[in-house]
Amino acid sequence: MIFHPTILALYISSILITFMVLYAAFYGVQILRRWNLASGSEDQLILERKTYLISTLLAYLFGFELLSLFLYVFTVDRLHTFFVGAMCAAGALYVNSYGYPALILKVVNFLLAGFWLILNYADNQGYDYPLIKKKYSLLLLIAPLLLTEVILQANYFLRLKPDIITSCCGSLFSKEAHTFVSEMSVLPSHPTEIVFYLSIGFTAISGLYFYRRGKGGYLLSSLSGITLLVSVVSILSFISVYFYELPTHHCPFCILQREYGYVGYPLYMALLGGTISGVGVGLLMPFRKIKSLSEAVPSLQRRLALASTILFLIFTAIVTYRMVFTDFVLEGI
């Protein structure tokens, strides 16, 4: 099973990413300990040259890390046919105890990689490496998480046993499952819809306000984080139900399948992209007053705020379109 092309692609990319990140982390430690721009020593000049190369390589690798989340979900979804009981990625992930932890870590690393890319882009706009220590500090946080992700992912794929009977998403995301996630699945739909639209509305207004006035960066950042959480709960509670037109089916994975036009991919991409851009605005707030970034960072923040607003609105538009143009009526369930 591990010779499945997408699994091999995930293995190779994960190994490459981890190797490079560990290599970069090694230099990150040296940069944090020895970086001194005032010095013209040979060591300092070597670090300056290395960081330019390393950050360029990492930018590409983290770009692939963003894609690998969707490749992982796609692969797991394809694997569900091998397991009795699995109807989609939800069941396939449940085959052993590594599937879901690997997925959660992939989402965390997806967000962290996005934040690192924003920080790296901002740093490259300054002539004096203004964010170099922050950038490499974040890298040192990401490195062990990426390593753990690779170990969990490898364990998941290596321990797949085709004779295992797993649970289907219908039981995993139902009231009877008595888990935290299943409790969210059965939240009353009407109040959840109100909270969802309010959070999207406030985030969009905050994003547009920042885009026009350049103020309220921390607010936008916080609202973007809240919107991510509210949206995930909403997907479990009512959004998925509208797509399946089945009041008892709350699976967040089936929407990734062909039967639903792969709508889950644009939905999750827009949600995660909007979150990274929105939180990224707040992430850059402390660096607006750095002399070499005083022009570049506010401009970058405005673009991120606009991107965040557009992506959240795309997410909402897909959801709303489905809710409006379906014969299915959920209210009262």
Added chain:
Amino acid sequence: MIELNNVRKVFNAGKPNEFVAIHGVSVSIDANRVTVLKGPSGSGKTTLLSLIGCMTRPTSGRIKLSEREITSLPERFLTEIRRKTFGFIFQQFNLIKGVTALENAMLPAYPIGEKHISLKKRAMNLFDLFNISQKAYSKIEWLSGGEAQRVTIVRALINNPSIIIADEPTAHLDTKLSQELMEILGRFKEEEKTVLIASHDPMVYESDVVDRVINLRDGKIDGETA
């Protein structure tokens, strides 16, 4: 002002063929003056010019340009400085054959994205200034050595740089053309440009237009002549 602080340049560091081209040079070069780096072949003149002109990075040490430290700059900032601050006149003319003198002269300005009409006008004014406007549409291979040299000067000036760097500019010129070139370089002082020349030609370092001669030997400063 250009300030070099303990600059060292090593080629092939750590390998059997390691070569130290510049040994901890510290020097300040005044703005709006003509300064000559004088020394025999292999003394490090061209390497030092390349370091100052942001074409290569030192192994250690720092270089400041108008109080701004440039050795630590990421490559894209260096490209910007090279493009806007320096004009280069090379020993080999490095003109592109098959295209006209005018196209050659305008080439360094293309990445800036200036409108072609205004760029061409500026280039033609410079061709007029150096009395070669009649050769503007001639291909490079049709030009004499002196004409080609003037085209390289126009090319060096096209982005209106504040510093002109010339590496052995008289190497392929006869006495008359060499004197003419030195007169042209001397005129740059009046336009508040800094001229930095590497040469071991007496026509250059004994010229009246030169303000300062820095002697180089084996990659070190070996005295100077004011």
